[in-house]
Amino acid sequence: MKTTNIMIVGVGGQGTLLTSRILGGLALDAGYDVKLSEVHGMAQRGGSVVTYVRYGEKVAEPIIEEGMADIIIAFERLEALRYAHFLKKDGVLIANDQKIEPMPVLLGMADYPENVLENLAKKYTLFSVDAMQQAKQLGNSRVFNIIVLGLVAKHMKFSKEEWYKVIEKTVPPKTVEINKKAFDAGYQL
Amino acid sequence: MTNKVIMLGNEAIARGAYEAGVKVSAAYPGTPSTEISESIIKYKEVYAEWSPNEKVAAEVAIGASLAGVRSLASMKQVGLNVASDPLYTFSYMGVNAGMVFVVADDPGLYSSQNEQDTRAVARAAHVPVLEPSDSQEAKDFVKFAYELSEKYDTPVIVRTTTRLSHSQGIVELNDRAEIADKPYKKDIRKNVMIPGFAKFRHVAVEQRDIALTKDASELPINKVEMNDTKIGVITSGMSYQYVKEALPRASVLKLGIINPLPRKLIEDFAGKVEKLYIIEELDPVIEQQVTSWGIKAVGKEILTVQGEYSANMLRQAIGGEVLALEQPAEVPARPPVLCPGCPHRSVFSVLSKLKLHAAGDIGCYTLGALPPLGVIDEFVCMGASISTMHGIEKAKGKEFSKEWVAVIGDSTFLHTGINSLMNMVYNKATSTVIILDNSTTGMTGHQDHPATGKTLMGEVTYMMNLKALCVAMGINHVVEVNSFDLAAMESAVKEAINKDEISVIIAKSPCVLLDKQKRQGYRILADKCKKCGMCLKPGCPAMRKSADGTVQIDETMCNGCGLCKSLCKFGAIEQAGEK
Numbered sequence: 001m002k003t004t005n006i007m008i009v010g011v012g013g014q015g016t017l018l019t020s021r022i023l024g025g026l027a028l029d030a031g032y033d034v035k036l037s038e039v040h041g042m043a044q045r046g047g048s049v050v051t052y053v054r055y056g057e058k059v060a061e062p063i064i065e066e067g068m069a070d071i072i073i074a075f076e077r078l079e080a081l082r083y084a085h086f087l088k089k090d091g092v093l094i095a096n097d098q099k100i101e102p103m104p105v106l107l108g109m110a111d112y113p114e115n116v117l118e119n120l121a122k123k124y125t126l127f128s129v130d131a132m133q134q135a136k137q138l139g140n141s142r143v144f145n146i147i148v149l150g151l152v153a154k155h156m157k158f159s160k161e162e163w164y165k166v167i168e169k170t171v172p173p174k175t176v177e178i179n180k181k182a183f184d185a186g187y188q189l
Numbered sequence: 190m191t192n193k194v195i196m197l198g199n200e201a202i203a204r205g206a207y208e209a210g211v212k213v214s215a216a217y218p219g220t221p222s223t224e225i226s227e228s229i230i231k232y233k234e235v236y237a238e239w240s241p242n243e244k245v246a247a248e249v250a251i252g253a254s255l256a257g258v259r260s261l262a263s264m265k266q267v268g269l270n271v272a273s274d275p276l277y278t279f280s281y282m283g284v285n286a287g288m289v290f291v292v293a294d295d296p297g298l299y300s301s302q303n304e305q306d307t308r309a310v311a312r313a314a315h316v317p318v319l320e321p322s323d324s325q326e327a328k329d330f331v332k333f334a335y336e337l338s339e340k341y342d343t344p345v346i347v348r349t350t351t352r353l354s355h356s357q358g359i360v361e362l363n364d365r366a367e368i369a370d371k372p373y374k375k376d377i378r379k380n381v382m383i384p385g386f387a388k389f390r391h392v393a394v395e396q397r398d399i400a401l402t403k404d405a406s407e408l409p410i411n412k413v414e415m416n417d418t419k420i421g422v423i424t425s426g427m428s429y430q431y432v433k434e435a436l437p438r439a440s441v442l443k444l445g446i447i448n449p450l451p452r453k454l455i456e457d458f459a460g461k462v463e464k465l466y467i468i469e470e471l472d473p474v475i476e477q478q479v480t481s482w483g484i485k486a487v488g489k490e491i492l493t494v495q496g497e498y499s500a501n502m503l504r505q506a507i508g509g510e511v512l513a514l515e516q517p518a519e520v521p522a523r524p525p526v527l528c529p530g531c532p533h534r535s536v537f538s539v540l541s542k543l544k545l546h547a548a549g550d551i552g553c554y555t556l557g558a559l560p561p562l563g564v565i566d567e568f569v570c571m572g573a574s575i576s577t578m579h580g581i582e583k584a585k586g587k588e589f590s591k592e593w594v595a596v597i598g599d600s601t602f603l604h605t606g607i608n609s610l611m612n613m614v615y616n617k618a619t620s621t622v623i624i625l626d627n628s629t630t631g632m633t634g635h636q637d638h639p640a641t642g643k644t645l646m647g648e649v650t651y652m653m654n655l656k657a658l659c660v661a662m663g664i665n666h667v668v669e670v671n672s673f674d675l676a677a678m679e680s681a682v683k684e685a686i687n688k689d690e691i692s693v694i695i696a697k698s699p700c701v702l703l704d705k706q707k708r709q710g711y712r713i714l715a716d717k718c719k720k721c722g723m724c725l726k727p728g729c730p731a732m733r734k735s736a737d738g739t740v741q742i743d744e745t746m747c748n749g750c751g752l753c754k755s756l757c758k759f760g761a762i763e764q765a766g767e768k
């Protein structure tokens with residue numbers, strides 16, 4: 001089996017680590033070799049963050065390089081654009097339609113690009129969701145990343161039961177129900 | 190029930206120490222090594238502490254080894270500089286029970302001020318260094334390090350890197366070895382390193398080097414994978430993974446021990462392959478030695494001493510592949526910033542207003558060097574703000590240094606800043622030191638330190654009083670100011686810089702991320718906003734100028750510190766819920 005490569009990109013503080021833990025647990029339960037890689041530290045301070053998830057028969061390097069990603073999960077528009085070139089030719093980009101302006105933009109030293117998702121859709125297979133909006137409707141804005149994950153699940157080969165099982169194991173017990181609801185919301189899109 | 194789990198490299202290191210029967214662990218935080226200590230506390234059999242700095246941590250672990258229990262000291266690469274004094278001499282003494290240093294290097298400078306290579310330090314200190322390449326090996330090599338340590342009577346360094354420490358992989362768990370404590374034996378010829386005894390220990394070190402070099406070729410942590418012999422690669426650590434990815438058909442000698450090198454194994458391998466490459470991140474530690482033995486090998490002339498390697502890099506440099514990679518889009522950078530509500534921003538806004546220079550130090554507050562605050566002029570290493578400030582005063586005199594202050598975090602002050610402050614008192618300085626006391630070690634993810642009142646294991650302890658400490662050192666002018674009280678801060682700074690004696694200002698306000706209770710956010714009253722931009726000056730990421738020139742506050746990001754309100758002369762900013 002070929003190794004599957006998934007990248008999660010976003011802004012420090014957006015909860016990329018939880019998402020990668022769920023993906024890692026999923027692959028481990030299915031009996032694959034798994035490697036995850038993320039860089040802690042400076043990234044927590046609102047910087048650009050990227051996490052790599054790789055699984056397959058045997059995984060060597062823990063990172064994903066340009067042109068290798070099967071799926072990129074982007075929690076923010078600008079970050080989707082920053083990393084889109086990591087996608088394989090037939091790769092899928094799943095984007096949360098949210099804008100967080102970086103400091104150079106706030107200081108007026110750079111412009112936040114216009115129509116990011118529209119332009120990315122011309123070049124790549126893209127699915128997007130305003131997960132923040134949906135999460136607020138569910139009554140908990142923190143679960144927006146699980147909504148995105150529900151959308152991702154449609155493009156992966158695991159059953160809904162397998163996803164539920166790993167979500168139950170990974171999120172805090174009190175939040176299992178709301179997280180499953182969030183997952184369903186994304187899955188139904 | 191399987192005993193296979195996914196573990197971060199650092200968690201696996203902690204697990205390895207636990208399984209090896211370690212009883213004492215000491216460390217000072219530092220990315221990417223911090224999670225080792227944060228993981229080890231779940232094993233109740235291990236006593237674990239944050240020490241105030243790496244030298245202290247190393248010495249605590251050395252004491253435990255001398256007393257007869259296996260011990261661990263962990264730190265980032267620059268931490269080993271601080272701990273290198275005990276390292277070099279403990280190498281002469283050797284251990285009673287096994288003692289291991291885990292040192293995390295940072296190729297790619299994800300969170301460090303340099304890219305030094307710990308393997309070179311290990312060579313200089315005549316200490317064995319092992320290099321694992323995934324989480325499973327991280328655990329296994331740490332356990333093996335304790336065996337080596339006891340067998341060869343030496344501390345052992347396990348070198349990890351950011352990529353290994355912060356990657357997760359599958360690890361098979363084993364039980365903890367029940368290791369009986371060794372009896373303590375008084376032996377001054379081995380443990381009191383006065384010159385007369387150290388001279389003989391140096392002989393022992395040399396003998397140990399020779400014995401280990403001989404045995405290194407037989408160690409199970411080295412691996413030969415013979416394949417196509419046209420290309421042979423000698424590699425270690427994370428580079429091994431890139432080699433497997435990029436050159437799957439090559440023959441590989443994967444070294445587990447880097448110091449001393451297994452010479453016989455390397456010579457045998459080199460004799461079997463047509464073209465030999467040596468692939469190692471950072472310095473050519475393996476390459477320089479191997480080529481000095483007359484073996485022909487290609488390495489740094491086609492690769493680099495900088496940054497992380499990758500499979501694509503090797504595909505191009507060695508495989509000769511031409512990769513048709515897409516160009517990345519041009520997008521604005523997203524550098525790390527001080528959080529909304531960070532007390533450092535408030536203090537810096539005063540220093541910026543007063544147009545002062547700052548001798549800086551390391552922590553979140555180092556971000557104050559960047560626009561728009563731009564108040565920090567220089568920063569070298571932990572503790573250096575206060576001592577470089579002193580040097581600046583001694584070089585150019587009081588009048589010159591009146592335009593400067595030193596800024597240092599609370600954790601950094603207790604790490605090594607305290608010695609520098611003692612020096613200022615002793616050598617009659619008149620400059621000003623601002624301790625940015627946010628009650629935590631922020632940058633590395635909120636660790637406790639001697640002035641937080643809590644230990645690594647979560648126990649309540651004495652909370653060091655920074656003001657009393659400064660007073661006890663002989664400083665008369667020590668004031669505590671709330672970091673968000675701009676007027677008080679401004680007058681305190683003005684008073685301090687104009688005094689003919691040393692002053693310490695302790696700027697107090699807890700890190701906003703510690704404050705679990707979310708405060709009400711602020712909002713702009715558009716009709717009152719005069720578009721002057723004063724509130725934007727400190728660069729709060731929750732604030733932006735909208736198209737019409739008025740300011741907007743992002744309610745989801747605002748942490749309610751009120752700095753913007755304090756800066757607004759027109760009453761155009763109010764807290765949500767305010768009348």
Ligand SMILES: Cc1ncc(C[n+]2csc(CCOP(=O)(O)OP(=O)(O)O)c2C)c(N)n1
Pocket residue numbers: 217218219220243265267268271551552553554571597598599600601602625627629630631632633
């Ligand atoms: C010798 C050494 N050890 C550890 C580190 C890692 N490190 C960087 S900043 C920092 C501590 C910062 O804490 P503090 O001074 O309280 O400032 P804050 O980040 O809370 O503003 C540490 C431990 C380092 N750079 N050098």
